[in-house]
Amino acid sequence: MGLATTIRGCILLASDQLGAYGFTLEPECPFPKDEALTIPVGKPRPLLPAASRIGNYDLTAPEEKFARLTLTYQDVFGKNHASIFDWGMWYGKLIWVQVAFLKDIPKGLTELRI
Secondary structure, three states, X not given: OOOEEEEEEEEEEOHHHHOOEEEEXXXXXXXXXXXXOOXXXXXXXXXXXXXXXXXXXXXXXXXXXXXXXXXXXXXXXXXXXXXXXXXXXXOOEEEEEEEEEEEEEOOOOOOOOO
């Protein structure tokens, strides 16, 4: 795994809240070192993914969570990787919790056209 050359993300709400509505993010790479990074997100829009899964993980949040953030990135070797986080209540606090880190996946969000 090397330096990320492209990053794409999507935040999808739990399916019972707004269906397949969500946000996409595509920050410029590389990130500035030791600087805060602001990524504009915009208004929610319908996201009807061609494939609703990466590996064994759905892109939409499970029913008991509020949202799911999926980030995919391509490294300098051309390999795709993914990080998946859920936003929900954990021990009485509303936080993001990492669900999975997947190495060398066949397609990232860009290739899935999300």
